[in-house]
Each structure stands twice: as structure tokens, then as C-alpha cells.
Amino acid sequence: MKIGILGYGNLGRGIECAIRQNEDMELAAVFTRRNPEQVNILTEGVQVYSVNDIKEMQGKIDVLILCGGSATDLPEQTPEYAKYFNVIDSFDTHAKIPEHFEKVDMAARESGHTALISCGWDPGMFSLNRLYANAVLPDGNDYTFWGKGVSQGHSDAIRRVEGVKDGKQYTIPIEDALEAVRSGSNPELTTRQKHLRECFVVAEEGADLKKIEETIKNMPNYFADYETVVHFISQEELEAEHSGIPHGGFVFRTGVTGWNKEHNNVIEYSLKLDSNPEFTSSVIIAYARAINRLHKEGQNGCKTVFDIAPAYLSPKSGEELRKHLL
Amino acid sequence: MKIGILGYGNLGRGIECAIRQNEDMELAAVFTRRNPEQVNILTEGVQVYSVNDIKEMQGKIDVLILCGGSATDLPEQTPEYAKYFNVIDSFDTHAKIPEHFEKVDMAARESGHTALISCGWDPGMFSLNRLYANAVLPDGNDYTFWGKGVSQGHSDAIRRVEGVKDGKQYTIPIEDALEAVRSGSNPELTTRQKHLRECFVVAEEGADLKKIEETIKNMPNYFADYETVVHFISQEELEAEHSGIPHGGFVFRTGVTGWNKEHNNVIEYSLKLDSNPEFTSSVIIAYARAINRLHKEGQNGCKTVFDIAPAYLSPKSGEELRKHLL
Numbered sequence: 001m002k003i004g005i006l007g008y009g010n011l012g013r014g015i016e017c018a019i020r021q022n023e024d025m026e027l028a029a030v031f032t033r034r035n036p037e038q039v040n041i042l043t044e045g046v047q048v049y050s051v052n053d054i055k056e057m058q059g060k061i062d063v064l065i066l067c068g069g070s071a072t073d074l075p076e077q078t079p080e081y082a083k084y085f086n087v088i089d090s091f092d093t094h095a096k097i098p099e100h101f102e103k104v105d106m107a108a109r110e111s112g113h114t115a116l117i118s119c120g121w122d123p124g125m126f127s128l129n130r131l132y133a134n135a136v137l138p139d140g141n142d143y144t145f146w147g148k149g150v151s152q153g154h155s156d157a158i159r160r161v162e163g164v165k166d167g168k169q170y171t172i173p174i175e176d177a178l179e180a181v182r183s184g185s186n187p188e189l190t191t192r193q194k195h196l197r198e199c200f201v202v203a204e205e206g207a208d209l210k211k212i213e214e215t216i217k218n219m220p221n222y223f224a225d226y227e228t229v230v231h232f233i234s235q236e237e238l239e240a241e242h243s244g245i246p247h248g249g250f251v252f253r254t255g256v257t258g259w260n261k262e263h264n265n266v267i268e269y270s271l272k273l274d275s276n277p278e279f280t281s282s283v284i285i286a287y288a289r290a291i292n293r294l295h296k297e298g299q300n301g302c303k304t305v306f307d308i309a310p311a312y313l314s315p316k317s318g319e320e321l322r323k324h325l326l
Numbered sequence: 327m328k329i330g331i332l333g334y335g336n337l338g339r340g341i342e343c344a345i346r347q348n349e350d351m352e353l354a355a356v357f358t359r360r361n362p363e364q365v366n367i368l369t370e371g372v373q374v375y376s377v378n379d380i381k382e383m384q385g386k387i388d389v390l391i392l393c394g395g396s397a398t399d400l401p402e403q404t405p406e407y408a409k410y411f412n413v414i415d416s417f418d419t420h421a422k423i424p425e426h427f428e429k430v431d432m433a434a435r436e437s438g439h440t441a442l443i444s445c446g447w448d449p450g451m452f453s454l455n456r457l458y459a460n461a462v463l464p465d466g467n468d469y470t471f472w473g474k475g476v477s478q479g480h481s482d483a484i485r486r487v488e489g490v491k492d493g494k495q496y497t498i499p500i501e502d503a504l505e506a507v508r509s510g511s512n513p514e515l516t517t518r519q520k521h522l523r524e525c526f527v528v529a530e531e532g533a534d535l536k537k538i539e540e541t542i543k544n545m546p547n548y549f550a551d552y553e554t555v556v557h558f559i560s561q562e563e564l565e566a567e568h569s570g571i572p573h574g575g576f577v578f579r580t581g582v583t584g585w586n587k588e589h590n591n592v593i594e595y596s597l598k599l600d601s602n603p604e605f606t607s608s609v610i611i612a613y614a615r616a617i618n619r620l621h622k623e624g625q626n627g628c629k630t631v632f633d634i635a636p637a638y639l640s641p642k643s644g645e646e647l648r649k650h651l652l
Contacts, residue, residue: 017585021464042585098649118652125458127652128636129595132451134651135612135639136605138347182598257608259343259368263600265608269455272508274589279462282583282591286461306647310454311632313461321632323424325460326444326453 001292002028002060003285004085006051006077007067008039010245011090014281015065016042022285024315028061058084062295063288065089075100082107082115082302086295088284090120097123105302114295115302119287120280121271122146126251128305129269133253137265140255143181145173145194149247149276157222158199161215163207166235168242172196173250181252184264197228200242202235247276286313327618328354328386329611330411332377332403333393334365336571337416340607341391342368348611350641354387384410388621389614391415401426408433408441408628412621414610416446423449431628440621441628445613446606447597448472452577454631455595459579463591466581469507471499471520475573475602483548484525487541489533492561494568498522499576507578510590523554526568528561573602612639 003019005012008030019025020043027046032039036048049057064085066077070093078089082104091100097118108115118124122144130142151171158167177194180187199216203209213230217223233241248271257263273279287305290312294303311318316325329345331338334356345351346369353372358365362374375383390411392403396419404415408430417426423444434441444450448470456468477497484493503520506513525542529535539556543549559567574597583589599605613631616638620629637644642651 014583017583020585021583094652097652098645101648123652125462125593128458130651131636131640131647132454135615135636135641136451136608184598257340257343257347257601257604259346263604265600265605266596266598267451268594268596268598270592270594272510272592272594274591275583278583278589279591282462289461304644304648304652306637306644306652307635309633309635310457310461314457315461318630318632319424321457322427322630325456326420326423326449326630326632 001025001062003288004029004057004061004064005067006031006064008032008041009067010277011281012067014277015067015284017278018281018285025285029057055084061085062292063088065284078117079103079107082113083111086114086291088116088119088288088291090280090284091118092123101302109301112300114291114300116287116291117302118304119284121283124283124305129251131306133267137253137255139261140253141186143252145178146249147171147173150245154222157219158201158216161212163204163212164201165204166202166238168200168238170198172198178250182266184254184266186254191225192227195226197223197226199230200233200238201230202238203232245276246274248272289313327351327388329614330355330383330387330390331393332357332390334358334367335393336603337393337607340603341393341610343604344607344611351611355383381410387411388618389414391610404443405429405433408439409437412440412617414442414445414614414617416606416610417444418449427628435627438626440617440626442613442617443628444630445610447609450609450631455577457632459593463579463581465587466579467512469578471504472575473497473499476571480548483545484527484542487538489530489538490527491530492528492564494526494564496524498524504576508592510580510592512580517551518553521552523549523552525556526559526564527556528564529558571602572600574598615639
């Protein structure tokens with residue numbers, strides 16, 4: 001299978017690494033909006049092209065992975081490139097998924113391609129777990145927690161505060177809340193009870209630290225509704241201790257069974273990831289295998305992880321899967 | 327959807343309870359090898375038939391759930407009844423799944439029915455999690471733990487010991503082993519390091535307790551390879567404290583990502599079930615919806631949970647699922 005990558009940031013590099021771990025995959029090309037000569041990739045012998053030349057690669061790529069952002073890149077890119085390629089994106093603006101799906105579906109159907117949107121871990125593996133658990137326990141409650149991990153959006157928000165030179169924010173699920181859910185007691189949890197926000201801030205010289213801390217803690221939408229902890233550290237410490245992009249989280253469904261609903265059951269799925277973009281990429285690459293197969297079967301249009309039978313993700317045959325994993 | 331139940335034990339009763347929790351489901355009939363007049367079911371207005379009359383119900387049942395045992399019932403029943411009905415079983419003899427699959431597949435293809443074997447939580451939900459996690463993290467290790475829960479086979483083994491009147495065995499995953507796996511250290515674990523076996527035994531009057539304990543602890547296959555704890559209790563205490571059928575367990579995959587495999591990632595799925603047969607039944611009933619749909623689409627033959635797209639399990643439309651669960 002020949003994979004193309006559009007956009008060579010953290011996610012694009014993650015896709016490149018994931019391809020290396022799958023013997024049936026090969027990186028065919030990387031496309032960039034930057035000057036291709038200034039983009040250095042890890043894989044030897046693979047060329048970097050300008051995105052302007054992408055249509056020339058039609059027929060030479062089985063699946064194109066779109067590695068742009070959900071805010072402005074993907075709403076344009078995915079429907080556009082579904083005209084020329086089988087495509088996968090990790091569109092994660094939950095509220096706009098239905099609209100995005102319609103556009104991509106129309107483009108893919110018209111051109112006879114197969115597309116997958118919102119692939120990764122949330123949306124993605126977490127969504128799958130919500131769906132399976134809801135189908136199995138119709139009478140119950142859902143809980144999703146994120147972290148411990150770096151929130152890019154919240155880190156950006158910190159860095160926009162006056163007097164802040166650099167910063168990183170961790171979203172941390174609150175242990176008492178996790179335990180309450182695990183116990184099956186079906187707690188009602190407020191925003192503040194579910195997650196803690198921990199900030200590591202490098203202040204500019206002479207900045208008013210008290211004011212920075214107050215500004216962060218009272219920032220609407222981002223921090224005001226949460227217990228927020230602010231630590232001031234040096235640039236050196238930030239780089240030494242907080243340069244990773246870990247993430248993860250928990251999806252629970254608790255539900256009752258029995259003639260009189262007398263039995264409790266708890267389903268828990270969790271991820272603990274050293275690298276958020278690499279894990280997202282690993283999920284996408286498994287689904288690239290599925291999309292390539294579905295396309296060969298003539299199943300065109302836009303899909304989500306809900307529409308794809310698990311066996312399509314694996315390089316193993318049905319027989320091997322039944323023998324070793326069932 | 328009209329559901330039939332063959333075999334009215336713990337699993338059959340669980341199926342009956344699960345049907346009640348799903349508005350699109352209806353119990354059509356219960357079939358038994360016993361005298362139907364002596365089988366009292368919970369659902370009003372539904373008839374219990376002798377299994378000898380089952381063929382007369384052809385066309386009146388969308389999916390027949392086979393609730394017999396894997397040792398002798400299902401190897402015969404599933405291929406046989408796939409001739410007349412869409413069927414689901416919970417066949418759990420892992421080593422014999424390929425052979426069972428072939429037989430059921432042939433019968434279902436010949437008769438134009440749709441069958442699902444090995445549905446429940448292990449095999450079933452645990453298998454799904456092993457497959458997804460293996461596809462996403464090709465470079466890693468799998469760990470499955472069972473419990474805390476009642477093992478029927480081990481409880482039966484206790485009850486066969488001379489001087490034992492009654493007994494119950496709990497399989498308990500060892501916390502240190504769980505923590506070692508969770509840490510991403512990829513431990514190699516022996517049987518003894520993974521699970522503890524705790525036995526609650528009611529001895530006959532005047533029995534030699536020391537001898538019973540020794541016999542249990544040294545029983546090959548069942549207990550000899552494990553740390554085993556034996557408690558002697560009264561029949562009253564056994565009935566008051568140990569009459570439930572809880573179970574559960576953990577499926578982990580730990581794996582590396584990154585250009586130099588420098589990042590660890592841990593995927594964990596766990597179940598904590600007050601009622602093992604009711605949860606198994608809840609999984610089966612969600613898959614009954616899928617099997618009915620696949621049959622209507624003309625997809626005949628034998629399936630496993632690997633072959634079925636998650637969306638088929640839910641009563642919600644693709645549009646609703648994308649909007650609310652993705």
C-alpha cells in the first residue's frame with residue numbers, strides 16, 4: 001500500500017513513523033504548503049512535493065492522509081482531495097462532524113473514492129468504545145475523561161497572556177471522580193470535579209507573576225471553570241521536563257442488567273500515550289489499510305470508524321484472526 | 327425483531343432480561359430439552375416449547391440464541407439450527423473455534439442464513455479489543471487478566487473433592503501484575519504471578535479439612551500452578567455472601583511508537599460485571615440486531631465479532647451516531 005502525507009507537522013511525522021512499523025505499507029510522497037526544499041523528512045529516498053503538484057500523483061497513492069488542522073485546513077482539504085484520492089482525516093470539531101461528513105461523502109461518491117473522517121483516538125477509538133458500550137448496555141451512563149496530557153489549545157492560550165514567554169498546560173483527570181465512576185455509583189460530575197488544569201509558565205523578565213497567574217486562572221472557557229494550578233519555571237526546565245506531547249484518557253459506561261435492573265456493570269477503556277500525535281497516526285494507518293480494502297471492494301463514499309468491520313484493520317487473514325485473537 | 331431462546335439456564339434467562347431492555351426486541355419463544363410445562367419463564371404471554379417442535383417456528387423468529395454449553399451442546403446445535411434459523415452462540419472453547427466456524431459457515435451458507443459464533447465478552451468484547459489494539463500497535467505485547475469473578479469450572483472441581491458439600495471459586499488478578507503491565511514495562515508474567523485463586527468451601531460434617539485443602543491446592547490444571555487460598559465457611563454464609571455470578575477482567579496492549587520506537591503507549595480495556603451471564607447476554611442481544619440486519623442485506627454464512635461493523639449493533643441511525651457518539 002502506498003501512502004501519501006499532506007502536511008508535515010507532528011501528525012505528518014507520526015504517520016511517517018507508523019508506516020515504518022507496518023510491513024505492508026510504504027510512504028509514497030509527502031506534500032507541503034511550504035517550500036519543499038526546506039522540508040526534511042525522515043524516510044530516505046522519498047520525495048517532498050509542493051501541494052500544488054499533488055494532482056500529478058493521482059494513481060500513484062492508495063490512501064492520502066490529511067494532516068492539517070480541524071479549524072481551517074480540513075473543512076477545505078478533505079472534500080477537495082477526496083476528488084482525486086482515497087483520503088483519511090482526523091477532523092475533531094465534534095459539533096461540525098455531520099456537516100463535514102456530508103461534504104466529504106458527496107465528493108467521494110462523485111469521484112468514486114473512499115474517505116474516512118474523524119479518525120484517531122477522540123474522535124476514533126474513544127468513539128468506538130462509546131458505541132459498543134452503548135449498544136451493549138442501553139440502560140446506563142457515559143463518562144469521558146481526558147489526560148493526563150498536554151492540551152495544545154490551552155498551552156496556546158497561556159502563551160498569549162501578557163508577560164508570558166512560554167508555557168505548557170496539562171489536563172489531568174481527578175482521581176476521586178474516576179473512582180466514583182468506577183464504583184458504579186453513577187455520580188453527576190461538574191466540569192470542576194472532573195478535570196484539573198496544571199500550567200507550567202515561563203515568565204518574561206520583570207513580569208508581574210501575580211497578575212499572570214490571575215489572568216490565566218480567570219480566563220473564560222479555558223480555565224475559569226476549572227481548578228487551575230500555575231507553576232512558574234525557567235525556560236530550561238520547561239524544555240527539559242515538558243517537551244513531550246503525552247496524552248490519554250478514559251471512556252466509561254456504567255449500566256444495569258437483570259429483570260429488575262438489579263446488577264451493575266462497568267466498562268472502562270483507557271489510553272496512556274507517551275506521544276499523542278504518534279498514537280493518532282498509528283490508528284490512522286491501521287484504518288488506511290481498511291480504506292484501501294474497502295475501495296478495492298467498490299465501497300465508495302465517506303465512512304467513519306463506526307462503519308468499518310474490525311477485521312479490515314488487521315494485516316492478518318480472517319482465519320488467522322479467528323485462530324489467534326478471538 | 328423476534329428472538330428465540332434455546333436453553334433456559336443462566337444465559338437463557340440473561341437473554342430474556344436483555345430483550346426487555348431493548349425496545350426493538352421481542353421474545354418470541356423459549357425452547358427447552360426439559361418438559362416445557364416445568365419451565366417457568368419471566369416474560370408474560372410467551373410460550374415455552376419442546377426443542378422437538380422448534381422447526382415449526384421457522385419464519386416466526388428473526389434470530390435464535392443458542393444458550394447451551396461449549397463442551398457438548400453447541401458443537402452439535404449451532405450447525406444444526408443454522409439450517410433453519412439465523413443463530414448466535416457463545417462458543418468459548420478457543421482452540422476449537424476454527425473447526426466450529428467451518429461447520430457453522432457451511433450450514434448457514436447452504437440454507438441462506440446468517441450465523442454468529444463466539445459472542446459474549448471473552449470471546450467477544452475482549453477479542454475485539456485485542457484485534458483493534460494489535461492493529462493500532464503492531465509492535466507490542468498483549469496481556470489478558472480475568473476476574474475478580476466466579477469460575478464455574480473451578481467451582482465444579484472443588485465440589486468434586488471428597489468431603490466437600492459445596493463451594494465457590496474466585497479468580498482474582500494480582501494487583502502487582504496489573505500495575506507492572508500498566509507501567510509499560512512489558513513484564514514476562516508466569517501463571518502464578520497473574521492470578522490468585524480464592525476458594526470458599528463448605529465441608530461435610532466430620533470431614534478432614536486439612537486433607538480437603540491439600541487436595542484442592544494440588545489439583546493439577548485447576549489449582550497446582552496458582553497461589554490458592556482456601557476458606558472453610560458454613561452453607562448459610564456461602565448462600566448469603568457467594569450466591570452471585572460476578573466476573574470481569576482486563577485486556578491490555580502495550581506498544582511502542584516513534585521513529586526509534588522511543589515512545590510507550592498503553593491501551594487498557596476492563597469489565598467489572600455484577601452478573602457474568604447477564605452481561606454476556608447483553609452483548610449477544612446487541613449482536614442479534616446486527617445479525618438480523620446483515621441477513622436482510624443478504625450477507626449469509628458464519629460471522630464473528632471481527633466481521634461486523636460497529637454501527638450494526640446500535641438501534642440509532644448512522645446520522646445519529648455521527649452526531650452524538652463520534
